[in-house]
Amino acid sequence: MLRALKEWGELFERPIYDKVKADKVIVLEFELDNVGNATLKDISLEEFSEDKLNKYLYRRAKSSNPPTYSPTLRLNTEDISKSLNNLIKVNRKLRGVPQISIDVETVAERIRGMIEGTEKSTSYLITIRFNGKYIGEMPEYIKAVGDLIKGSYEKNGICSICGEEKKVAEDLPFNFLTYDKPGYIVGGFREDVAYKNSPICFDCYEKIRIARQNLESATFKLAGTEYMLIPETLKKENLQKLKELFEYLRENNLNLDNLDKVHLYDLLEGLVREEDKNLIFSILDNLQEISGERGLDILSIFSRFKDIIIAHFLFIKREQSREAIELYISDVFPSRIDYLFKVKGFIEELGIVGNFDYRLINEFFKEKGFYQMVEATFWGKRVENAFLCDGLMNVIRESFKEWDKRTDYKLIGEALAVYLFVRITTEGLSMQQSQNLQSLEEFFVWVKNLPSIGSEDWKYGLVLMGFLTEYLLEEQRKERKSKPFLKKLKSLKMDWGDIIKLLPELRQKLEEYEAFDYQSVKMLFGEISQTLLQSTKPKASVGELNFYFASGMGLYGIYGGLMFNRKQTNEEVEE
Incomplete structure (x- = not known):
């Protein structure tokens, strides 16, 4: 990262003053x-x-x-x-x-x-x-x-950036370094040898300082969180083109209306992939965004670059004069970001959310959890399934407290979208294109094709069980203006034994409401019974079990109409 910053800083004049703001x-x-x-x-x-x-x-x-x-x-x-x-x-x-x-x-x-x-x-x-x-x-x-300033560089040493023997100091243009805790620095509390932790010469320091000031002025954001995008490439002429591109975007405040397509073409020429050359003129008309921010998403352009360019992403938290690295993601290729956009497109085609971006991830995972998800998806680093589901369920359960008064299908759809995005991008799961569902049977196939879910019978069965349970709750609401069966769900903290016990209780209630005789209900209940009762007890947390169940409840809000599609099932339509 520091070498990339140094190379970026070499593209600019290096005035001795720092940027500062005041009124x-x-x-x-x-x-x-x-x-x-x-x-x-x-x-x-x-x-x-x-x-x-x-x-x-x-x-x-x-x-x-x-x-x-x-x-x-x-x-x-x-x-x-x-x-x-x-x-x-x-x-x-x-x-x-x-x-x-x-x-x-x-x-x-x-x-x-x-x-x-x-x-x-x-x-x-x-x-x-x-x-x-x-x-x-x-x-x-x-x-x-x-x-x-130069007088503070008084130690002889090897610069950790350029590798040359020069006068060095223990300094960086970031307030990351700690010299007041034993074990953090060479020599304990001995300030005379502390410079050995990060020896840097004056020239390299100045280049990195200017690079930081320049890149920070771009103010790119991911779900409202500022980050610094540090580009790196082997050819200096490509780095110069990136500099001109960044300056042009910054001058126009990332405002799409102010960008000139011809000038943008000139800036992107030689940087984008061959198959995307024609995209240059249409990029403003067919722009996608994944950052969750209005305006031009820099990632949408970066994703089209050749893999001769890489990016480092640096998220810094500032508290007065102190700075802490919340997240540093190194060596991210444009093709990886392009893959994230492809997964985003797949998620949206499923129809469970209208638009997917990192803002949705931030709704369920705050601060450290959000950074963990960003790192995992940018790098393809596996996330523990229990951690992912528990985080999603923490938010869903808050909404579930009001489920007797209102149903928040949108929230569960967003949670399922986040789950699928993380699972696909961190495990490289295949994405089978969805279709316009016309029947319950097609819905079964659709669920089976959901990455990470349909591949395991117990997950598939829990989704269908949540789907049928939500149907029952809606029937209770229509008839009684309340949903007493909600109590059986134990605030979505059911273990495997609770779920198996719930199955006959679900059938009993459906029979009481004279709903079990419908062909679609019998079909759905039969699919659930066959799947769950033949499954061995999974090694899954309570959060995981209830997430799949809740996902089914949310999907009822989208595909519940398939239960009584007269054209497909030849049965009465229930109101």
């Missing part, structure tokens, strides 16, 4: 005399502008004392004096620049009066100017800040 900028205006003495003349408040980033010359430091390498820093509105002292301290560290002297408390009081009454959420930068020039407009400041 306002407080400027301490100094006047320089002929011998270089600085006198504070004014304090002004102006609007922050990204166009002035080079002038502000903001550059974060490794430490918090002071927090920057230049006399431009974020204002601590709770302790303005502290910010002013840090500004003076870092300015003193710089060689060959004008030195300043101020009455800290007096200046702090003036600034406090300037920002008083503004919104608490307003953020400020504080910086200095000399004779109307920002420090970023003064060559001596640019050189001094660069020299100060």
